[in-house]
Structures are given as structure tokens and as C-alpha cells.
Amino acid sequence: MHDPNAHIVILGAGHAGGTAAALLRQYDHAGPITLVGEEPIAPYQRPPLSKAWLKGEADAESLALKPLAFYAEANIDFRPSLRGVSLDRAARTVTLSDGATLAYDILILATGARPIVLPLPGKDLAGVLFLRSAADAEALKAAVRPGVRLAVVGGGYIGLEAAASARGLGAEVVVIEREDRLLARVACEQLSSFFQAYHETKGVGFVLGASVTGFVGGDGRLTGVTLTDGRTLACDAALVGVGAAPNDEIARAAGLECARGIVVDLSARTADPAIYAIGDVTHRPLPLYDRMHRLESVPNALEQAKQAACDITGRPAPASETPWFWSDQYDLKLQIAGLPFDVDRLIVRGDPAAAKFAIFHLKGDQLQAVEAVNAPPEFMAGRQFIQNRKPISPEKLADPAISMKEVGA
Amino acid sequence: MAKITYIQHNGKEHVIDVKAGLSVMEGAVKNNVPGIDADCGGACACATCHVYVDKAWQEKVGAPSAMEESMLDFAENVEPNSRLSCQIKITDDLDGLIIHMPESQH
Numbered sequence: 001m002h003d004p005n006a007h008i009v010i011l012g013a014g015h016a017g018g019t020a021a022a023l024l025r026q027y028d029h030a031g032p033i034t035l036v037g038e039e040p041i042a043p044y045q046r047p048p049l050s051k052a053w054l055k056g057e058a059d060a061e062s063l064a065l066k067p068l069a070f071y072a073e074a075n076i077d078f079r080p081s082l083r084g085v086s087l088d089r090a091a092r093t094v095t096l097s098d099g100a101t102l103a104y105d106i107l108i109l110a111t112g113a114r115p116i117v118l119p120l121p122g123k124d125l126a127g128v129l130f131l132r133s134a135a136d137a138e139a140l141k142a143a144v145r146p147g148v149r150l151a152v153v154g155g156g157y158i159g160l161e162a163a164a165s166a167r168g169l170g171a172e173v174v175v176i177e178r179e180d181r182l183l184a185r186v187a188c189e190q191l192s193s194f195f196q197a198y199h200e201t202k203g204v205g206f207v208l209g210a211s212v213t214g215f216v217g218g219d220g221r222l223t224g225v226t227l228t229d230g231r232t233l234a235c236d237a238a239l240v241g242v243g244a245a246p247n248d249e250i251a252r253a254a255g256l257e258c259a260r261g262i263v264v265d266l267s268a269r270t271a272d273p274a275i276y277a278i279g280d281v282t283h284r285p286l287p288l289y290d291r292m293h294r295l296e297s298v299p300n301a302l303e304q305a306k307q308a309a310c311d312i313t314g315r316p317a318p319a320s321e322t323p324w325f326w327s328d329q330y331d332l333k334l335q336i337a338g339l340p341f342d343v344d345r346l347i348v349r350g351d352p353a354a355a356k357f358a359i360f361h362l363k364g365d366q367l368q369a370v371e372a373v374n375a376p377p378e379f380m381a382g383r384q385f386i387q388n389r390k391p392i393s394p395e396k397l398a399d400p401a402i403s404m405k406e407v408g409a
Numbered sequence: 410m411a412k413i414t415y416i417q418h419n420g421k422e423h424v425i426d427v428k429a430g431l432s433v434m435e436g437a438v439k440n441n442v443p444g445i446d447a448d449c450g451g452a453c454a455c456a457t458c459h460v461y462v463d464k465a466w467q468e469k470v471g472a473p474s475a476m477e478e479s480m481l482d483f484a485e486n487v488e489p490n491s492r493l494s495c496q497i498k499i500t501d502d503l504d505g506l507i508i509h510m511p512e513s514q515h
Contacts (some may be wrong), residue, residue: 022441025441026441026443045450047449047450047452048450062431062435064439065438065439066438066439066441067439070439070441074441298448298449298450299448299449299455302446302448318515319515321515324455326449326452326454326455328452333452333453333454333476335454376476376479376480376483377479377482377483380456380479380480380482380483380484381483384483404483405482
């Protein structure tokens with residue numbers, strides 16, 4: 001039952017928290033809403049930080065989810081530069097980093113994830129950078145200039161997007177990846193080799209199968225990274241993008257069930273009826289794949305913000321969505337739908353040499369995931385096939401002369 | 410600056426002054442006009458900012474790019490005047506533009 005006067009506290013003002021606050025007002029929640037954010041600025045979009053924003057094609061105003069004035073107009077008490085440090089579920093209060101205690105009727109945990117810091121010598125040198133927040137992006141942007149040598153530690157999406165943008169700005173870029181291929185955790189081998197070859201044509205260097213053993217410097221400033229193979233790579237800045245860990249500590253400490261993040265159901269509820277969790281911090285059900293998983297993506301943050309806002313305001317649960325992701329590098333638009341669980345067959349459609357193709361991941365005659373490079377029809381149709389669990393003919397799928405509409409007919 | 414009228418599927422109108430340089434999508438999202446989701450924030454990656462350009466404005470707004478067109482091809486309830494609103498940049502010439510919204514973006 002929706003209590004229209006409930007005080008809703010949202011901890012975390014990223015894409016998930018900011019969207020939940022706006023949706024609650026859109027869904028006519030009349031009671032007080034307090035939105036607590038660790039950063040000094042109002043909710044904004046992170047994806048452009050490694051792309052358009054880094055290249056100077058987007059400004060702070062265009063990154064903002066809503067203009068700052070929105071929060072006052074919508075009667076949302078936005079409190080920047082604060083985070084929750086503890087949670088008392090019995091008293092229904094959270095204690096904030098300034099010592100203040102905030103009472104809630106409903107709490108939404110939207111605390112996100114943080115970049116993993118490698119516990120290596122020299123990790124605190126100036127010039128060792130991360131990319132999560134707008135402040136991180138400012139530091140990276142200031143460091144990336146023509147001729148600067150940038151070492152990217154970690155060949156995942158963040159690292160590759162930053163590498164592409166940094167090349168565009170004239171920096172020298174070397175990507176160091178521990179695995180023997182890029183995107184090892186998130187993409188298939190064909191896609192890895194395609195991206196590596198494409199980056200190489202743009203002048204990016206790669207060191208694969210080697211880990212960083214430390215950061216070296218002089219006068220507190222980074223001058224190089226040392227590798228497991230004994231080499232030292234000279235560089236002026238290093239961007240470390242080796243994954244993220246969920247900020248689930250206060251939930252764990254308060255006894256909420258956590259796995260790879262805070263465990264929630266398809267309405268973003270935790271086991272405590274007064275507490276929801278949304279976004280990167282959650283370990284959530286994936287009904288299409290019959291398992292639990294932690295997703296780091298904007299579409300996931302938006303979907304769960306909607307699930308929580310609907311549940312809180314007594315609306316019907318929104319339809320469950322196929323997870324999807326995107327990445328822009330150079331003139332490549334990568335769009336991914338689904339997750340490649342339990343796959344027994346891969347089908348490539350189109351021509352990787354022409355930078356226009358898609359890789360379909362099948363389990364029997366069912367599509368589990370599609371990775372599409374400059375191929376929107378394959379992405380859009382693939383997303384629908386995954387969602388509606390329709391059996392697909394692998395032969396038709398492999399033939400680019402048969403349109404995606406016909407494949408699905 | 411251009412005055413844009415956004416008309417929700419239920420008929421509710423929102424008249425918003427949008428700065429030149431922003432997109433039709435940004436004009437709606439930043440002013441809390443419901444009906445345009447824009448999940449990808451304007452990267453032409455998701456087709457959740459689908460709108461119908463009022464017929465009187467179709468010519469002035471112009472046609473979608475090939476990339477946008479192939480995204481639209483697979484959106485729901487597409488009409489000849491369908492566009493992805495993240496791909497329509499506001500100029501002073503579009504002062505008075507009328508945009509109609511579909512029932513749902515998902």
C-alpha cells in the first residue's frame with residue numbers, strides 16, 4: 001500500500017538514485033524525498049565521461065540528468081557531498097558522513113560501485129588515475145594532451161573508450177591487459193581481436209598477458225609502470241580501469257543479504273520491506289537467464305529505479321527488460337543485448353574487416369546475446385529475439401542477404 | 410532559443426523554451442516532460458526517445474540519418490514522421506516545433 005506521505009531517503013545520487021527521485025515525483029509521491037550524494041554535483045550521466053566529455057564535445061550542463069533547479073522545484077531535498085556511513089534498520093535511520101542522522105520510512109540504497117584500486121607500490125603517485133566520477137574525468141582530461149604518454153591498465157570498456165578518446169586528443173597510448181586478450185570478461189574472442197586490430201590501426205599499443213607490478217615515479221609524480229615481464233613502461237599518466245566493486249558495506253553491516261552486491265528481487269526490494277536497492281550495487285535476478293547477477297550499466301540503473309518507484313507508489317511492476325550495453329570508440333558503435341550465458345554456438349553475420357558485423361550467441365536455437373558493431377538492425381532485432389525467446393534459424397541469421405526482419409518472421 | 414510543444418500520448422501539452430544546440434530529447438528530459446525515456450542519454454543507441462514530428466514541421470526538421478533510420482526500423486509503432494528526438498538539434502528555425510509522443514518507449 002502506497003503511503004503518499006512516507007519520507008523516502010535515497011542514498012546515492014548517480015544515475016539510479018537521481019532517476020528514482022525524479023520518477024517518484026512523476027508517479028505522484030507527495031511525501032518528502034531526500035537524495036544524498038557523495039559527489040559535490042547533482043546526478044549526471046557517467047557514460048560520456050570516457051567519450052564525448054573527455055573529447056570536449058559535451059559540457060557539465062549537458063551531462064546533468066536534470067538542471068539543479070529541478071530538485072528544489074520538485075521538492076526533492078538534494079544533499080551533495082555526503083554519504084551514508086551506517087544504517088540502523090530497527091530505528092529506521094541512516095547516519096551520514098557529517099554525523100547527522102536521517103530518519104526514513106523507505107530507504108533506497110543506490111550507492112553504486114567504485115573502481116578497484118590495485119594494492120601496488122606507487123599507487124598514490126600523482127598521475128595514477130581512475131575513471132568513475134566527473135572529478136576523475138577532470139583529472140584525466142587535464143592529463144591527456146598531445147604527446148603525453150598514457151598507460152591504460154586494464155583492457156575493458158572504460159580503458160578502451162578512454163584509449164580511443166585519448167588518441168583523438170593526440171596522446172600516445174599503450175593498453176596493458178593481464179589476460180591474453182582484451183575485454184576478456186565481457187566479450188567473445190572474435191570481438192576482442194576485432195577491437196585490438198582496430199585500435200592498433202589508430203596507433204594504440206598493447207601489452208597482453210602482463211600485469212602491472214607497480215608504479216614508479218620521481219618527486220611524487222608517476223614516470224612509469226613496471227610489468228611482470230620485468231619491463232618498465234615510461235609514461236606520464238596511467239589510467240587504471242580493472243573493474244569495480246559494489247559499495248554494499250553499510251548494507252552488509254546492517255545484516256541485509258549480500259552476494260556480489262545487495263540481493264534484491266524484481267521489484268528492487270531487499271528482504272527488509274522498508275529498504276530497496278538499485279543500480280550497480282545490486283545482485284539481481286535475471287529472469288531470462290534464470291540466475292542472479294550484478295550488472296554495471298545505465299539501462300540496469302534505469303530499470304531498477306523504475307521497479308522501485310513503481311513498487312513504492314503502488315503501480316504495476318514494469319515489464320522485465322533484456323540487459324543491454326553500448327560503447328562508442330572512434331567511429332565504432334558497439335551495441336550489446338543480452339548476456340552470453342550457456343552459449344553453445346557463435347554466428348558471425350556481416351564483415352568484421354568492413355567494421356560492420358554482429359556476433360550472435362546461441363543456446364540451441366535460442367538467442368542469448370548479440371554483440372553488434374555498426375549494425376543497429378542486428379542489435380535491435382536481436383534484443384527482441386532475446387526478449388521474446390523465439391526460436392531462431394542459425395542459417396538465416398548467418399546470411400546477411402536475409403534481412404533481420406525476415407530472420408524474425 | 411526555440412519554443413517547443415511536447416504533446417504526451419494522453420494529450421497533455423508541455424510548452425518549453427529550449428536552448429539552441431540542445432536536442433529535442435534533452436529539452437524534454439531536462440524539463441521533466443514525461444514520455445521520452447532516452448535511456449542512452451543521446452548516443453543513438455537505444456531508440457527510447459522515439460517521437461512523431463508534427464506533419465507541418467516534418468520538412469523543416471528533415472530526415473533521419475541512415476544509422477537513426479535503422480534503429481527506428483525496429484522501434485514500436487513507427488510512422489513516416491517518426492524520429493529519434495536525441496538526433497534533432499534545436500535551432501532558432503525550429504521555434505514553434507510541435508512534437509507528439511508515443512504511448513510507450515519500451
